[in-house]
Amino acid sequence: MKGYKPRNPERLKRMVALFKQGKTFVEVAKEFGVSHQYVQQVFKKAGIASSDGGNAIRRRMCEQECKYDGCNRLAKTKGYCNKHYQRLRVYGTVTPKRKFVEHDGGCLVDGCTEPFRFGGLCNKHATNFYVNKREGKITDLNDYLKVKKAKALMGKRYAVFTEIRSFMESNKELF
Ligand SMILES: [Zn+2]
Ligand SMILES: [Zn+2]
Structure with missing residues (x-):
């Protein structure tokens, strides 16, 4: 589609609409009094043709792709593919969360050697927090x-308090 300027964009739009409705190249061509090769050619130039007579293309055009940028899985729910819909459902956002520490064995508070229990903190520090x-x-x-210790913990994954997480997110330069 890039760079291609159809001579008659309105007509192309109507052709595409028919095509999406399930008409074949030949049928679309008939409607417009042109050859099906012509239709095929125009579609090809516009980036919407395919060698298999348009079935794959039609499928792709009719079934929506996931709304998530760069994802080309088919949309299943609310415009998202399964993976991104689940992400939306669980995290409330499709933007991937930064992955923090699995756990290096310790609470996020520097100097504390207790294993963490909640939100990246040990029992005591979580309560304190x-x-x-x-x-x-x-x-x-x-x-x-x-932060120094938190930095050492970055790159792996674990659940952190939302508050701590958003602090980390918005202070990336510290970590
Ligand atoms: Zn997706
Ligand atoms: Zn602690």
């Missing part, structure tokens, strides 16, 4: 997490 957060004592997450 919530309590302090509620009381407004954690004003600097950077300071609380001691």
Whole structure:
């Protein structure tokens, strides 16, 4: 389609519409009083023809591709393919979450050697986190997490508190 300017875009649009409705090249050609080779050629130039008489193309045109940029799986639900729909359902967004630590054995708080339990933090620090957060004592997450250690944990995957995660996401340069 790139760079190609049909002489009569309106006509091409109508041809494509018929084609999408299931008409063959020959039938489309008849409607417009042209040869089916001509239709084939125009479609080809416009990037919508195929060698198998248009069936594959028709399929692709009729069945929508996943809305996710760069994904060419067929859309199943809400315009997304299965994978991206599941992602949307589970995470509320189709943008891939940055993958954090599986776990290196420790809580995200620097210097803490406890295994993590919740949101990347050990029992104690998770409790602290919530309590302090509620009381407004954690004003600097950077300071609380001691980013250096978090940095060492990046690149693997684990569940982190949404708050910590979004902090990490928006402070990528720190990590
Ligand atoms: Zn997809
Ligand atoms: Zn801890």
